[in-house]
Amino acid sequence: MKEQTADIYRDRISILNDKGKRKWIYPKKPSGKFYRLRTILSWFLLLVLFGLPWIKTDGHPFILFNILERQFIIFGKAFGPQDFYLIVIFAITAIVFLILFTIIYGRIFCGWICPQTIFLEMVFRKIEYLIDGDANKQKSLSKQQLNAAKLFKRILKYSIFFVISFVIANTFLSYIIGTDELIRIITDNPANHISGLIAITGFSTAYFLVFSLVREQVCILACPYGRLQGVLLDKNSIVISYDFERGEPRGHIKRGETNRTDGDCVDCFQCVDVCPTGIDIRNGTQLECINCTACIDACNNIMDKVGFEKNLIKYASYNQIKEKKPFRFTARIAGYTGVLIILIGLLTILLVNRKDINVNILRTPGMFFQEMPENKIANIYDVKIYNKTFDEQNIFFKSEDGTIELKILSGDGIISPMSHKDIKLMISKNKDAIKSTSDKIEIKVLSGNEEIDEISTTFMAPIKKQ
Ligand code: SF4
């Protein structure tokens, strides 16, 4: 690990050796205040992740993202494909929020909330410490010849890893198909679900490989958010930082030393040894740092032991350390905050005005007006009705104008819960009441006795003979 102190960190990432091959990271088990807090938070988040698909409101899932059947339930409210614009605005708002949050607080999300970090550091790594022991024991076990004890540990560890991966895959599946369907599939004859079984085994294997083999490379090489750090962070961003003003020049501490001329860093490498991405935070903010706080705990433990003040590694911006400047609300932060407020406002307005039943009307393409008996003209319309409620709806149409008649040509207006229906609607009007070749008409949409919408369209008619 000591090679990290040299300037090689500028030339290559921490997970590669001299030959460009992957260097396996064996992080020491962290302990301390931040690790305890992260453990508590991760148990809470895991409870939410695994528990949410089982929560129901009025017999319906509280959360469902059924992409296959285009049914979405968010906090007990049903959304359909026609609400896609809300998802787009929500996604943009979330991205702006994440950018703003990152500019101010760095990668706090990666260390505390990201599922990859939580599963790897708080679930899989903890099982590994239990079975293989701490970092040094893991290193010697990996160098050891394969014997019965090593084989037992490997089989035990990877079997548990696969079972957890299988549970994760099933949990994500339950967000898509719902827990009722998941239980039905699990309790049914597997022969009836061969393709589903292959898919779930594939996803379980992918999770297993991510958490047992790929690990920190996901954060360093694959995660787009991680790759964006270089453009998001600036010298005012609060990240995990080593207080170089206080720590340098670093130097070992001697027993009984009273007149120390070096800085507070005793060069013990504990911060490097616990790092799950294998970096030395004393080299400054690096792409690989996921802000997991393990190095803060490790250094605080050392500071305690040698009797120095804690927080040689801490949450701080570069300017706070270098120039002892307090946090500044920069123009960039102000700009993003303005955009974020506008987006949240827009999203709120759209959500408040969102209708449970959407009705769109268009004159049938290619069809002109038709002459009808009893001195009438008729137009044919395509009406698309989206029922986003959990109840069946019986839709019909009404006009306040006594000269207008409305008739559903195709079937009826009964629409199943969370579905849509296309119907053909014929509107006919008495010729004497027609004012122009393109009259604007208003139609009320009712479900049962309740008026749910008012739609307007144009009514085409021939030029009147004088
Ligand atoms: S440098 Fe510290 S905060 Fe960053 S990943 Fe390593 S241990 Fe975690």
Ligand code: SF4
């Ligand atoms: S743990 Fe603290 S004292 Fe030890 S090397 Fe890291 S920064 Fe220096």
